[in-house]
Amino acid sequence: MSSIELRHVKKTYDNGVTVIEDMNLVIPDGSFTVLVGPSGCGKTTTLRMIAGLEEITEGDLLIDGVRMNDVDPGDRNIAMVFQNYALYPTMTVRGNIEFGLINAKVPKEERERRIEYFSRIVGLTEYLDRKPSQLSGGQRQRVALARAMVKHPKVFLMDEPLSNLDAKLRAQMRTELIALHQRLGTTFVYVTHDQTEAMSMATKIVLMNEGKIQQAAEPLTIYGDPANKFVAQFIGVPTMNVFERASLPDLGFSDDVAWVGFRPSRALFAEKVLGSHPNGEKAMTDAYVPKQGDLVFGGTIAIREIMGSEIIYQAETGFGNVSFKTFNQPQVDVGTQVKLCVDRSSLYLFGSDEKRVVA
Missing domain, CATH: 3.40.50.300 (P-loop containing nucleotide triphosphate hydrolases)
Incomplete structure (x- = not known):
């Protein structure tokens, strides 16, 4: 060796x-x-x-x-x-x-x-x-x-x-x-x-x-x-969602934060949505209750990729397309209006030089 x-x-x-x-x-x-x-x-x-x-x-x-x-x-x-x-x-x-x-x-x-x-x-x-x-x-x-x-x-x-x-x-x-x-x-x-x-x-x-x-x-x-x-x-599938801080709701970040990102797996439904299982049975998705300081936003399901128990979605939002995924949840149809949430602790912050900012 x-x-x-x-x-x-x-x-x-x-x-x-x-x-x-x-x-x-x-x-x-x-x-x-x-x-x-x-x-x-x-x-x-x-x-x-x-x-x-x-x-x-x-x-x-x-x-x-x-x-x-x-x-x-x-x-x-x-x-x-x-x-x-x-x-x-x-x-x-x-x-x-x-x-x-x-x-x-x-x-x-x-x-x-x-x-x-x-x-x-x-x-x-x-x-x-x-x-x-x-x-x-x-x-x-x-x-x-x-x-x-x-x-x-x-x-x-x-x-x-x-x-x-x-x-x-x-x-x-x-x-x-x-x-x-x-x-x-x-x-x-x-x-x-x-x-x-x-x-x-x-x-x-x-x-x-x-x-x-x-x-x-x-x-x-x-x-x-x-x-x-x-x-x-670069690392992660789908890629991390990253947006300019100015385009997002104001969460009180310090002035040195220019970009905010989150993994698709960390974006959760903030309200239950009606979906369906592969056998056609209707069911409601799980939902996460947002806390003070979490990122909460609405969107419309534009793309759905079914990967078995994992489903990858793209939602159109007011600040751009957001990728997110669910596990062992009912399938939500394209065109559905959804409310999503990302826990504040799951947000990644970057400066104007694109280096990581640790809050």
């Missing part, structure tokens, strides 16, 4: 474009750290600098306290799993897994032991004599993982490895990667633009935007205690 540290790292390309600005980051030993953010935010560039595939313009990269800036990729004791698997099509699964070990001059008996062991871990034992073209996308990704694992690297680097898989297989592979990390205890650094992958797999999330780290913390901290408006609106 290995810790990774980036100290004042900057990456500028020959055309003068700076992708990473003064990055300071510690990736803990044995962590599952996920770099997440929108396209072009610099997360893949960061991963490639750790791998040695991109030169660092300024600053230092350390693995286990040793400066790695000028160390060749092959000498960093890391393994990288790519988005497109990067398998050799003419080789069998066994050949793909073994190739790096042969180049490293690992004795045959040891090669066979590692292949057998790691093939069993990722469920490939019965496919060792097949070619990649005979495998499903998920099986090919397992080959790429096994090929990385047999090298006994200190660090696993993964660049959107699940993006080419369908939704069901992505969910399955997420579970398998979590179990794999727990079993190996090795440092994982994983790049994705998918917040579901980040929230479900990471022990630490590094959320980036425009080459800068917006927040680095555990998933529940990122979700429940966002550092700024960008973080608050």
Whole structure:
């Protein structure tokens, strides 16, 4: 296992474009750290600098306290799993897994032991004599993982490895990667633009935007205690509702509050509404009784998405569209007039610089 540290790292390309600005980051030993953010935010560039595939313009990269800036990729004791698997099509699964070990001059008996062991871990034992073209996308990704694992690297680097898989297989592979990390205890650094992958797999999330780290913390901290408006609106499905303070009812906030936000799950019916169960039976929803200082507002249901026991709504209000959701409640029809409420303690406040304001 290995810790990774980036100290004042900057990456500028020959055309003068700076992708990473003064990055300071510690990736803990044995962590599952996920770099997440929108396209072009610099997360893949960061991963490639750790791998040695991109030169660092300024600053230092350390693995286990040793400066790695000028160390060749092959000498960093890391393994990288790519988005497109990067398998050799003419080789069998066994050949793909073994190739790096042969180049490293690992004795045959040891090669066979590692292949057998790691093939069993990722469920490939019965496919060792097949070619990649005979495998499903998920099986090919397992080959790429096994090929990385047999090298006994200190660090696993993964660049959107699940993006080419369908939704069901992505969910399955997420579970398998979590179990794999727990079993190996090795440092994982994983790049994705998918917040579901980040929230479900990471022990630490590094959320980036425009080459800068917006927040680095555990998933529940990122979700429940966002550092700024960008973080608050990037993490969470549906996205956090955020409105200009001036457009909302006056709740007596201090002058340094410019934006007010709340999670869709925290907007509740303030009055019972007639809805229906899937079997057509009519019923009233639950209702929350507002308290002094709560945000209370009216709206009209414009969109309804039924997700099973969870229903996601969009309501048109006097200050904009509001997303909210209910759980195990009757379905309310589109066009229904509703009264909604958000407990004051569930409101997130942001300043004019979009940084979090703690009341």
